[in-house]
Amino acid sequence: MTISPTRNVGLAEAVVDLDAVAHNTAMFTERTSATVMAVVKADAFGHGAVPVAMAALSAGASWLGVATNAEALELRQNGISAPILSWIHGHDEDFRDALRLDVDLSASSIHHLTRIATAATSVGATAQVHLKVDTGLRRSGAQPDEWLNLVHHARNLEREGTLHVRGIWTHLISGVGSWAETTFAQRDLFDAAVEVAREAGLRPELRHLANSAAALHTPETEYEMLRPGIGLYGVEPDPSYVYGLRPAMTLRAHLNLVKRVPANTGVSYEHNYVTSKPSTLGLVPLGYADGVPRSAMAIGQVWFAGSRYPIAGSVTMDQFVADLGATPARIGDEIVLFGTGEHGEPTVAEWAAWTKTSPHEILTGIGQRVPRRYVGKFAEVAAIQG
Ligand SMILES: *Cc1c(COP(=O)(O)O)cnc(C)c1O
Numbered sequence: 001m002t003i004s005p006t007r008n009v010g011l012a013e014a015v016v017d018l019d020a021v022a023h024n025t026a027m028f029t030e031r032t033s034a035t036v037m038a039v040v041k042a043d044a045f046g047h048g049a050v051p052v053a054m055a056a057l058s059a060g061a062s063w064l065g066v067a068t069n070a071e072a073l074e075l076r077q078n079g080i081s082a083p084i085l086s087w088i089h090g091h092d093e094d095f096r097d098a099l100r101l102d103v104d105l106s107a108s109s110i111h112h113l114t115r116i117a118t119a120a121t122s123v124g125a126t127a128q129v130h131l132k133v134d135t136g137l138r139r140s141g142a143q144p145d146e147w148l149n150l151v152h153h154a155r156n157l158e159r160e161g162t163l164h165v166r167g168i169w170t171h172l173i174s175g176v177g178s179w180a181e182t183t184f185a186q187r188d189l190f191d192a193a194v195e196v197a198r199e200a201g202l203r204p205e206l207r208h209l210a211n212s213a214a215a216l217h218t219p220e221t222e223y224e225m226l227r228p229g230i231g232l233y234g235v236e237p238d239p240s241y242v243y244g245l246r247p248a249m250t251l252r253a254h255l256n257l258v259k260r261v262p263a264n265t266g267v268s269y270e271h272n273y274v275t276s277k278p279s280t281l282g283l284v285p286l287g288y289a290d291g292v293p294r295s296a297m298a299i300g301q302v303w304f305a306g307s308r309y310p311i312a313g314s315v316t317m318d319q320f321v322a323d324l325g326a327t328p329a330r331i332g333d334e335i336v337l338f339g340t341g342e343h344g345e346p347t348v349a350e351w352a353a354w355t356k357t358s359p360h361e362i363l364t365g366i367g368q369r370v371p372r373r374y375v376g377k378f379a380e381v382a383a384i385q386g
Pocket residue numbers: 039041087171210211212213227228229230231237
């Protein structure tokens with residue numbers, strides 16, 4: 001006897017257009033001579049790390065960027081051999097597997113550098129390290145007053161042969177055009193830090209600081225490598241410029257139930273919504289556990305049969321209701337939460353604006369209960385591994 005289904009087919013799905021990912025990747029690679037690292041952390045912003053990595057690599061990206069070593073290992077275990085950098089490491093991280101699988105490692109502190117060197121000695125590898133300097137974000141990266149120590153320490157370890165400093169990098173406070181002045185100040189601090197490293201004897205081949213926004217708007221941040229994330233998924237990183245990126249994910253569901261109700265009908269928990277006229281209510285089997293923000297109540301819209309309709313009342317854990325007005329609707333009809341926007345459907349950028357968050361948060365919040373389905377010419381490859 002077979003037990004099925006294990007995937008929630010028939011409720012909802014996130015359709016990921018890998019051709020859009022390839023198109024967006026090319027938007028970055030074709031305008032630069034720098035190397036492009038496709039940032040596929042957090043399961044490629046919820047799109048699926050392995051299929052997205054394959055699509056991005058085939059469209060001209062040559063590096064992959066991830067937050068954790070577990071994410072890097074997932075890529076390697078699925079046969080991806082492109083260079084990978086991982087940058088968030090636990091205080092007690094065991095780097096041996098990452099080194100065996102040839103993953104480049106970021107280090108912001110002597111603490112991590114020492115652990116990387118110890119692991120490299122233990123597996124007999126030379127670790128490839130990217131030293132990170134904090135130029136103002138105050139997140140990871142060594143503070144300027146720690147930098148000299150860090151580079152000398154790294155240089156000593158290089159002499160011992162346990163590691164090589166392949167890269168020096170930093171992250172911007174904001175890559176968008178209106179922050180250009182801050183970006184230039186960060187770049188100056190970055191240049192100074194690279195100079196200090198060179199004086200200490202390091203010879204980094206890769207300097208990198210640009211995210212999607214900076215890669216598109218501030219060519220002065222280019223150096224040898226760019227690190228686009230959100231742009232690969234088709235979200236314009238600075239809404240004041242439109243480059244023609246194509247949203248890669250469409251989040252759609254099938255109405256699970258439809259009911260006709262009279263005017264003055266309260267809907268969902270605590271009746272936060274009351275119909276103003278006789279209405280068709282469509283039950284959508286997606287809730288906040290699937291990443292639909294509760295704050296979309298009273299502001300979020302969905303796309304049904306060619307028009308937009310409001311979310312009626314509270315978004316609950318597993319479902320919400322859409323007020324479809326006078327439009328005829330049937331069980332199983334398709335409803336779109338966000339998509340490319342080409343036909344008038346909402347985009348992930350609109351959902352982010354409605355709910356006062358970033359498109360990154362909406363995309364990475366789409367839960368594991370929602371099956372991903374891949375379309376485009378890389379979809380077959382994805383189906384094999386998925
Ligand atoms: C997420 C991330 C990126 C990608 O940034 P986007 O704004 O999504 O392009 C680049 N670099 C680092 C260090 C990141 O954490």
